[in-house]
Every structure is written in structure tokens, then in C-alpha cells.
Amino acid sequence: MTAPDETGIGVDEWVEQSEGRREGHTGFTAPARRLFDKLTPGSRLTLFLLAAATYPFLVRGSDVRIGITILLLAMVALGLNVVVGWAGLLDLGYVAFYGFGAYFYAIVASDQLPAHWPTWIAIPIIVAASALLGALLSLPSRRLVGDYLAIMTLFFAQIFVELVRNFERLPFVPDDLNLTGGPNGIPGVKPFEFFGFEFNGQELLGGTLPTFSRQYYLVLVFLGLLIVGLHNLNDSRTGRAWRALREDTLAAEHMTMPVNRLKLLAFAVGAGIAGLSGALFATVQNGVFPNNFNLFVLIIMYAAVILGGSGSIPGVVLGAVAIAYVPELLRDPTKAGLLFYVGIAVVLFVLVRRWDKIAATVGGVFVLGLVVRFFSSRIWDESILGEVNDTSLSRLLDDWVLNFESQRDVITSYAFVLAIVGVLLVVLATGWWKIAALIPTLYLAILVWENKLVFQPSITRQLLFGAVLVVMMAVRPQGLLGTRRVEIM
Amino acid sequence: MNDQAPLLALKDVNTYYGQIHILQGISMEIKAGELVCLLGGNASGKSTTLKTILGIVTPRSGTVEFQGMDVTSKSTTFRIGHGMAIVPENRRLFAPMTVLENLEMGAYLREDDFSEDLNDVYELFPLLAERKHQLAGTLSGGEQQMVAMGRALMSKPKLLLMDEPSMGLAPVLVEQSFEIIQRVHRAGVSILMVEQNANMALSIADHGYVLATGRIVLAGEAAALAADEGLKKAYLGR
Numbered sequence: 001m002t003a004p005d006e007t008g009i010g011v012d013e014w015v016e017q018s019e020g021r022r023e024g025h026t027g028f029t030a031p032a033r034r035l036f037d038k039l040t041p042g043s044r045l046t047l048f049l050l051a052a053a054t055y056p057f058l059v060r061g062s063d064v065r066i067g068i069t070i071l072l073l074a075m076v077a078l079g080l081n082v083v084v085g086w087a088g089l090l091d092l093g094y095v096a097f098y099g100f101g102a103y104f105y106a107i108v109a110s111d112q113l114p115a116h117w118p119t120w121i122a123i124p125i126i127v128a129a130s131a132l133l134g135a136l137l138s139l140p141s142r143r144l145v146g147d148y149l150a151i152m153t154l155f156f157a158q159i160f161v162e163l164v165r166n167f168e169r170l171p172f173v174p175d176d177l178n179l180t181g182g183p184n185g186i187p188g189v190k191p192f193e194f195f196g197f198e199f200n201g202q203e204l205l206g207g208t209l210p211t212f213s214r215q216y217y218l219v220l221v222f223l224g225l226l227i228v229g230l231h232n233l234n235d236s237r238t239g240r241a242w243r244a245l246r247e248d249t250l251a252a253e254h255m256t257m258p259v260n261r262l263k264l265l266a267f268a269v270g271a272g273i274a275g276l277s278g279a280l281f282a283t284v285q286n287g288v289f290p291n292n293f294n295l296f297v298l299i300i301m302y303a304a305v306i307l308g309g310s311g312s313i314p315g316v317v318l319g320a321v322a323i324a325y326v327p328e329l330l331r332d333p334t335k336a337g338l339l340f341y342v343g344i345a346v347v348l349f350v351l352v353r354r355w356d357k358i359a360a361t362v363g364g365v366f367v368l369g370l371v372v373r374f375f376s377s378r379i380w381d382e383s384i385l386g387e388v389n390d391t392s393l394s395r396l397l398d399d400w401v402l403n404f405e406s407q408r409d410v411i412t413s414y415a416f417v418l419a420i421v422g423v424l425l426v427v428l429a430t431g432w433w434k435i436a437a438l439i440p441t442l443y444l445a446i447l448v449w450e451n452k453l454v455f456q457p458s459i460t461r462q463l464l465f466g467a468v469l470v471v472m473m474a475v476r477p478q479g480l481l482g483t484r485r486v487e488i489m
Numbered sequence: 490m491n492d493q494a495p496l497l498a499l500k501d502v503n504t505y506y507g508q509i510h511i512l513q514g515i516s517m518e519i520k521a522g523e524l525v526c527l528l529g530g531n532a533s534g535k536s537t538t539l540k541t542i543l544g545i546v547t548p549r550s551g552t553v554e555f556q557g558m559d560v561t562s563k564s565t566t567f568r569i570g571h572g573m574a575i576v577p578e579n580r581r582l583f584a585p586m587t588v589l590e591n592l593e594m595g596a597y598l599r600e601d602d603f604s605e606d607l608n609d610v611y612e613l614f615p616l617l618a619e620r621k622h623q624l625a626g627t628l629s630g631g632e633q634q635m636v637a638m639g640r641a642l643m644s645k646p647k648l649l650l651m652d653e654p655s656m657g658l659a660p661v662l663v664e665q666s667f668e669i670i671q672r673v674h675r676a677g678v679s680i681l682m683v684e685q686n687a688n689m690a691l692s693i694a695d696h697g698y699v700l701a702t703g704r705i706v707l708a709g710e711a712a713a714l715a716a717d718e719g720l721k722k723a724y725l726g727r
Contacts, residue, residue: 237593237597240590240593240594241594241597243583243585243586243590244583244586244590244594247583247586248581248582248583250577251577251582251583252583252594253565254569254575254577254581255594255598255640256566256569256598256644257594257597
């Protein structure tokens with residue numbers, strides 16, 4: 001090895017090309033991602049807002065509500081992204097601030113209290129109060145990191161739900177004052193009002209736009225403002241300091257950053273955004289209920305942040321769209337069926353990766369189906385006469401796969417267990433043995449799907465949704481638009 | 490500030506961790522413009538000395554004077570604000586942030602315009618100017634050392650403290666690392682370097698102190714120390 005000369009310090013080919021590697025996208029999504037990289041943040045936002053603004057024109061009736069759910073999730077996930085994605089604080093109590101904002105608005109804008117606050121006063125106060133609560137709750141946990149912080153904050157989330165469930169009546173106040181409504185929640189929350197214009201569930205533009213459009217655009221405007229604000233915050237000294245803090249708290253302290261104050265600020269900003277989103281949620285839903293703020297909701301928020309790419313604003317918005325929209329997509333059995341078979345095809349391509357083997361597998365499954373059907377119908381004719389799900393795909397498969405008329409649940413349950421055994425065999429086996437195991441496994445999966453899962457939408461939705469998440473995270477562990485973690489060697 | 494006064498002076502410092510007496514009457518000084526190295530084997534008190542200078546631990550007795558001012562009871566932030574800077578052990582860069590952002594973090598405490606100092610750092614390490622938008626974590630070890638030094642220099646320090654700059658680096662990179670330190674020193678920064686690699690450290694330092702079990706056992710000109718038999722003793726404990 002030669003001694004390093006003055007100019008050669010630290011020069012390394014791999015390092016030199018690393019910029020190029022980061023820019024050069026590969027795979028079939030590369031053109032889209034290159035285009036995305038070329039756009040400025042401003043034009044990205046404009047495009048997103050334009051696309052989102054046309055949504056109510058394209059859908060019918062109450063489908064606008066799905067859009068509202070997506071936008072609200074995007075807002076609240078962006079707030080969570082400040083705490084988790086930027087400052088790196090694992091806050092599991094976040095949903096409590098969302099609930100706090102929602103309940104606060106519901107209490108001051110319904111018949112719970114005699115005083116009805118005007119919206120333009122209520123919203124700023126709610127944001128400030130949520131931020132203050134966030135800062136206060138971060139005080140006892142400011143010395144905790146990682147798992148310990150998570151446990152501590154999880155406790156806050158639980159306390160909040162228990163409080164609103166049980167504090168119907170406060171001590172020392174008149175009996176008729178029912179603050180949180182207990183397990184029944186608070187129905188009849190007034191809509192958002194701005195200079196006499198009510199953002200209620202009515203139509204817009206003389207009926208051109210369906211119901212709920214007013215609320216949809218209200219949330220969209222807030223989301224747009226939030227994205228602009230967060231983009232500037234991320235680019236500021238504080239934003240960079242948060243990221244430094246996330247990467248290495250000790251080093252950040254050595255750079256004289258006020259670590260505790262920065263953590264507190266992150267909690268406060270996140271909580272403020274959550275409070276705002278909560279208040280909007282309360283106006284959109286016209287009511288608040290304890291179960292709107294349970295741990296499942298928190299998991300959905302985290303899923304949006306992690307799936308989209310923790311730390312990236314467009315990523316989190318995209319993650320929220322995916323998380324909120326995919327379950328809606330799966331409500332329709334035709335689309336769910338399509339997703340199932342596309343999923344199977346993807347698994348096949350990833351697992352096998354050779355055309356001859358893929359052809360052998362598909363052919364094998366087809367032949368196996370015909371053989372099973374031939375013998376089964378000779379022995380027991382009830383095995384082909386069962387009810388068929390009313391989608392074109394299922395009708396197409398009706399002459400191939402078994403359809404049990406009786407004993408359907410028992411048989412498919414056994415088939416399900418066998419399919420899982422098959423999956424294990426597929427994972428263990430190599431070469432052509434893998435194909436041999438794959439053929440019956442695929443057949444069993446299709447059998448179970450057509451006989452059981454299509455008829456049980458709620459279970460199927462969750463199963464498929466879980467599968468979609470697993471596949472997506474396996475393909476892109478850093479999230480859809482996240483940056484891959486760089487470790488110092 | 491008195492020109493004759495040393496930049497940093499430790500006077501009879503005794504530091505304890507609970508009951509354990511770590512630093513036992515340490516006295517040392519660094520004059521402006523000097524490169525001083527603090528040597529010693531494992532558990533000799535090197536890191537504790539550094540922590541005492543930075544104010545991460547407070548001595549039970551003795552004083553720490555910085556630029557003629559008694560800073561013994563002052564906070565770390567105060568000391569860094571008044572001209573100390575640290576290059577931590579293992580560099581501790583912010584890996585997913587760019588080189589430029591890392592450098593900006595070094596100037597976190599400063600409210601004024603620091604673009605000139607940024608240019609100074611780029612002049613010292615032209616490679617960093619080329620790589621300023623590259624993520625720090627993708628740099629090689631030597632380049633990371635440059636970023637760590639540059640980041641520390643961004644606060645315009647009077648005294649640069651370095652904790653084991655050769656730690657965890659390949660032998661070739663150790664050499665590079667010392668070249669980088671020399672370059673910074675030539676640019677007029679006073680440096681206190683804590684090291685285990687005695688030969689390397691003494692080859693570039695002006696003065697050296699050797700610690701063993703919390704006491705200074707040897708002190709003097711670097712060249713003289715390098716030739717001293719006692720140095721080997723201090724290291725090997727014989």
C-alpha cells in the first residue's frame with residue numbers, strides 16, 4: 001500500500017460514485033421517481049393540491065368522506081412526523097393530543113357547555129392548548145429515550161381514553177354539567193364556521209359538488225397550509241437541529257444545542273398539529289367518541305408515517321393516502337379479488353424468477369385443479385355445487401376450483417392450515433422441489449380464497465391489508481419516499 | 490486577557506466519580522498556538538481530564554482556567570460559547586445529513602453570519618467543498634475526520650479538543666487523520682489531543698503530558714518525550 005499523498009486524502013472510488021448511485025434510480029418506477037426529483041417542492045405541492053381539489057368532481061356522493069379521512073390522516077401523520085421522523089422521539093401518546101383537540105372543540109362547540117365559542121376563536125386556542133399540553137407531558141419524559149419514552153407516553157394515551165370515558169361529571173361542578181359525555185361521547189358538534197359560511201355536510205356550487213365537499217376543501221386548505229409551514233420548518237435551523245438530535249444526541253449536545261428545549265419544542269409542535277387535526281375531525285364527524293382515539297388509531301398514524309418514509313413530507317402524505325385508501329379499495333370484492341391474484345402473481349415472480357419454472361408452476365396449478373375437480377366430483381358431487389361469489393373473476397374460476405355446497409367452513413379451515421404448511425415447505429425447499437411444493441400451496445390458497453375469504457369481507461380486508469403492508473415494507477424498508485439510512489462505518 | 494497567561498490551565502485538579510479518586514492533582518497548561526497531546530494507557534484518566542476541561546464533570550478541588558478566566562463551575566455550553574470546541578471520539582457525525590448541514594450544526598450557537606468561516610473550512614479542506622451536498626455517512630473515514638474537524642472549527646474555537654482522533658481508523662487513515670490535525674494546527678488553532686497512539690501523536694505535537702492512574706508522570710517537549718524511557722514505563726506499567 002502506498003503512503004497517502006496530500007491530494008489523495010480520503011479519496012475513494014466507491015465514495016466518489018456514491019452521489020451518482022443515489023441519483024440513479026433503477027427498476028420500473030425509475031422514470032417517475034426521476035421526474036419527482038426534478039420537481040421543486042413548490043410545484044410538487046401545487047400538483048398535489050390540484051389533483052386533490054379535483055377529487056370531489058370525480059366521485060359520487062358520500063365517497064368524498066373517504067377523501068376527508070385521507071386528508072385528516074395526512075395532517076395528523078405530518079404532526080407525528082415532526083416528533084418521530086424529525087426529532088426521533090418515539091411518542092406513543094400522540095393520539096391523546098389528537099383526542100384532546102377533538103374533545104376540546106366538541107365541548108366548546110356543542111350543547112355540552114352553555115358557551116358556544118366562535119370557530120375563529122376556538123381553533124387558535126385549541127392549537128395553543130394542545131401545544132402546551134404536549135410541552136407539559138414532555139417534561140416528565142425529557143430524560144427518557146427510545147423504548148422508555150415509548151412506554152411512558154403510551155401510558156398518556158391510555159390515560160386520555162380512560163379520562164374521557166369516566167369523567168362525565170367533574171367533582172365540585174353542578175350535576176347537569178356533563179363534560180365529556182362518557183362512553184357515549186359528544187354528538188351534535190357544530191360545523192366549522194368562517195365569516196358566516198358554514199362548512200357543513202351540504203353540497204357546494206349549487207349541487208355540482210356532492211355532499212361533504214365543503215368539509216373536504218376545508219381540510220384540504222388546512223393541509224396545504226400545514227405542508228408549507230412544515231417545509232419551511234424542516235429547512236430552518238430548528239429543523240436541522242432536530243435531525244441532528246435524532247442522529248446523535250450526545251454529539252448535538254457537544255455542538256451546544258439545547259437538547260431538552262428542542263425535544264420539548266418537537267413535542268409541542270407535534271401536539272399542536274394533532275390538536276388542530278383533532279378539532280377538524282370533530283367538525284367533520286359532527287361528534288367525538290372515546291373509540292376515535294384508541295391505540296388502533298395510533299397504529300394507523302404510525303403506519304402512515306413509516307410506510308410513507310419517516311421524515312419526508314411528501315412521503316408521509318403518500319403513506320396516509322395508501323393507508324387510508326387501500327382498506328376502502330378492499331371493500332369491493334371484485335377489486336379485492338384482483339388484488340389477491342395480483343399479489344399471488346407478484347409472489348410467484350419474486351419467489352421463482354425463472355420463466356420455465358413460472359410456466360411450470362402455473363401449468364401445474366391448472367392441471368392439479370382439473371384433476372382434483374374430476375375425482376372430487378365423481379366421489380362427492382356437493383364439492384362443485386356451492387355458491388359462487390358474484391364477480392366476473394370468481395365466475396370464471398367456477399368451472400375449475402372446487403365450490404363446496406356443504407361443510408364449506410370445516411373443509412376450508414383444514415385447507416387453510418394445509419396451505420400454511422405448504423408455505424413453510426416452499427420456504428424450506430430449493431430448486432424444483434420448491435415448485436413441487438408451490439403448486440399445491442397455490443391451489444389451496446385459491447381454494448380458501450374462493451370458498452371462504454371472499455365471503456368474509458372484514459377478515460379478508462385485514463388479511464390483505466396486512467399482506468400489502470408486509471410486501472411494501474419488504475420491498476422498501478425505508479418507506480415509499482424515505483431515504484435509506486446511512487450508517488457511519 | 491493577559492497575553493502571558495496560558496490559553497488553558499488546570500491547577501491541581503482532583504476529580505472523583507463517587508468515592509473513586511480519578512484525577513489526582515493534575516496540573517497542565519496549553520499556550521495559544523500550541524499543539525499539546527495527552528497520552529496514557531487505558532484507565533489512566535485521559536477522558537476524565539477532557540471531561541473536566543469541558544465541564545461535563547466538575548472537579549472536587551482545583552481550578553480550570555480558560556483564557557485567564559476561572560471556568561471551574563461554568564457549564565459546558567458556557568465554555569463552548571467562549572471558544573472551546575470538541576471533536577468527539579469516533580467523530581460522531583450526523584450521518585444522514587449533508588456535509589454542509591453538519592458544518593452548519595457546528596455553528597449552532599452563533600447568531601452572526603458564518604459564511605466566511607465556512608469558506609475558511611472549505612479552503613482548509615477543498616474536498617469538503619466538492620462534497621458539501623453529499624451525506625456525511627457516505628464519506629470515507631479520512632473525509633469524515635475532515636468534516637468532524639470542520640464542524641468543530643465552525644464555532645471559531647480558540648482551543649480545539651480532540652478525543653482519540655485515531656480511534657477505529659485503519660492504519661492508513663490514522664496517518665491521514667494526523668495530517669489533517671497538522672493542517673488545522675498550521676492554520677493557527679490551538680489543539681489539545683488525547684491519544685493512545687503515542688508515537689504518532691508526539692511526532693506532530695509541541696508538548697506532551699503522560700498520564701498514568703490519574704497522575705501526570707511525565708511532561709515536556711514532544712521530541713524529548715518521544716526519546717524518554719519513562720514513556721514506555723508509563724505505558725507498560727513497569
